[in-house]
Amino acid sequence: MKRKKVQSGLTIVSALCTIFVGLAGGLAVGIGFVAFLTVLGIIPRLTQLTKTGHQIQAYEWAVIISVVVSSLFDLRNGSIKLYSSLLIPVGLANGLFIGMLAAALTEVLNVLPILSKRIGMKGKLILLLMALVFGKMAGSLFQWLYFVEFE
Incomplete structure (x- = not known):
């Protein structure tokens, strides 16, 4: 008992x-x-580049809806069957997103020296960068080795 x-x-x-x-x-x-x-200012940057500042709420809602839908999709382990003709636009959209993200990240790298001064690591920028790199590597390895099922 x-x-x-x-x-x-x-x-x-x-x-x-x-x-x-x-x-x-x-x-x-x-x-x-x-x-x-x-930090990256992706939404304001997009509205600035496309001259669609009057539609900023549409951009914000697009981000919110896509995050919620993709999270639900990921939690349910879903998959999508696409026709091969749809793969080209989807691939282009993914490439555009990755390209914009890479361009935004290069701008953020200018923030790291300022961050190192503010948190008291002046002169130790290499340590800060290495912590970011090793943290990303550890997280990626953990995800791939623990969560991905290899066949």
Whole structure:
């Protein structure tokens, strides 16, 4: 009888820990995404380049809807069957996004020296860059080795 109480208590603690870690991870990713968009200024830059500043709310809603839909799609492990003729526009859209992201990231690299001064790491910019690189490598390896199923 005591074993069942202990076991159900562990199940509740395990469930609560899972909920906490899931919410914390989601919050961290959400904050990172918003900071990423804010620091890079992607939406204002797009409206500036395309001279469509009057449609900024449409851009914002497009980002919000695409994040929610892609998150739901990812959580359900979905896949899309596309005709080969649709692969070209999808590939072009992905290429445009990656190109714009790379261009925005090159502008952000100018922020790193300022950041290193503000957080008290003046003269240690290499350490800051290496921490970013190794953090990205560790996260990528963890995702690929733990979450991706190889066939």
